[in-house]
Amino acid sequence: MKILVYGINYSPELTGIGKYTGEMVEWMAQQGHDVRVITAPPYYPEWQTGEGYSAWRWRRETGAATVWRCPLYVPKQPSTVKRLIHLTSFAVSSFFPLMAQRRWKPDRIIGVVPTLFCTPGMRLLAKLTGARTLVHIQDYEVDAMLGLGMAGKGKGGMVGKLATAFERRNLLNVDNVSTISRSMINKAREKGVAAQRLIFFPNWSEVARFREVDAAKVAALRAQLGLPEEKKIVLYSGNIGEKQGLENVIAAAAELRDKPWLFVIVGQGGGKARLEKKARQLGLENVKFFPLQPYDALPALLSMADCHLVIQKRGAADAVLPSKLTNILAAGGNAVITAEATTELGQLCLASPGIAVCVEPESVAALTSGIAQALLMPKNNAVAREYAERMLDKESVLTQFMADISRSDPTGAAPVTSASERLNYEGNGDKS
Incomplete structure (x- = not known):
């Protein structure tokens, strides 16, 4: 054809x-x-x-x-x-x-x-x-x-x-x-x-790429990025634009600065400089920014995270299904998704209990609560991985x-x- x-x-x-x-x-x-x-x-x-x-x-x-x-x-x-x-x-x-x-x-x-x-x-x-x-x-x-x-x-x-x-x-x-x-x-x-x-x-x-990731590659990437072993990693990876509302991630990091958690923001986009400036102004040592990583490093990057962030503003969540979520699910990651219950993402979480933590968008309190909940879940999310293998x-x-x-x-x-x-x-x- x-x-x-x-x-x-x-x-x-x-x-x-x-x-x-x-x-x-x-x-x-x-x-x-x-x-x-x-x-x-x-x-x-x-x-x-x-x-x-x-x-x-x-x-x-x-x-x-x-x-x-x-x-x-x-x-x-x-x-x-x-x-x-x-x-x-x-x-x-x-x-x-x-x-x-x-x-x-x-x-x-x-x-x-x-x-x-x-x-x-x-x-x-x-x-x-x-x-x-x-x-x-x-x-x-x-x-x-x-x-x-x-x-x-x-x-x-x-x-x-x-x-x-x-x-x-x-x-x-x-x-x-x-x-x-x-x-x-x-x-x-x-x-x-x-x-x-x-x-x-x-x-x-590519589900097979994320099913079994070499632990040595994960450790090497963590060392390369300079991320301490004792810190739990809260990861956002992808575009840093206007649809996501990532300023709430910085606000959440400010509220959680006393926790042994490290917010890692990986990616590029029109909103990155603004977020970096806000993190500096607040003196946040628990927030690290990195450029977009090569695709070959993505399985190790996702496996390294203890919690993944899928952040969107109210009103955008039903028009756009975040592409980053497919690989998070394939990696068996625990995601915090900001979406209303009636949206595609909200319905996914209702239909597949345990697949992710869904919280109210544009709410710093809801986001911090969701992160805490996700970090209590087993790191290998079997519900997420099974869904990816069956549907994605x-x-x-x-x-x-x-x-x-x-x-x-x-x-x-x-x-x-x-x-x-x-x-x-x-x-x-x-x-x-």
Whole structure:
């Protein structure tokens, strides 16, 4: 099958959407598919173009897949306006290599959201070539923007109405929509996407990588980072941006400074400098910051932690399912998740008791209590590990996804193996 993958984030980005898209393309190529990618130079989560790449010129790479890197504006300090310019710049610059695929005639075009701005272009290419289209939603951009108050008056304002209409038009005019969680499947239905056009395509974990981690590698990493053996490690690893509300982690560390616990924050992002400044101002010796670690070191890093933090602000938790959680579960880690009970994360914790500690978001008191509770749990969380092996194994997830998009009927008469067949999204059953 000829598959064109179109999205702003891609390898060699180590976290988030770029990591998953890169692994998906590599897997598809290994299965014998002819895969091409239209993407941007790596920039996330540092919000800085990767070394050896340019944000100002097109570049073609060959390998397991042919990759076109397209210019874009990368703001050093993202804001609502700057993010819109950032996304628009990629949609414009990528349009030209996208249209150049007309001669190649792909069978499937997979657009990864963000960015939804690219969807009109992929729909046009599909019309010219007869390709089937699929929008894969990693992040509901419009909902996240409205939930975090980035559009002024929200859905009722002019910006909110225009964004919602644009999103609806594009979701209803592609052949299939896939997304990564039960609540996000429900949200697609609320936006008008028919159930037979929905595909459940969760983020995955290379479960085997995290099942048995060499203790010597864990000890070596701990020594390399200079973390004392007698301290319990409370770890946050991933993007340090605006959706997480990580200032509460610093506030929790201030309240718990007398405990033999060390808060370790690993990652990059637009909010890191602000957090480091706040920790210095409070004189916190129990908080350590480190850059994003190589992917090869991730199993040891996760195994080293006694407690993992999955932090999000109220209003963002249901729009975005944190990708970091998949590997935490695979490692059998004990996570403290800040989410309301009605969100995807909240429902996961209710459906699988013991999988994690779920606490009220944006509450320092709830966070400190959750950390204390997680640190009392056995370090190897069997419930989390079993869930990962059953639901999140990379090979199983990608094999099912390829079966789903291969079965989709060009006439639209026969439904895809829909999300409703594999998720009890009407209720709270443990099929998330």
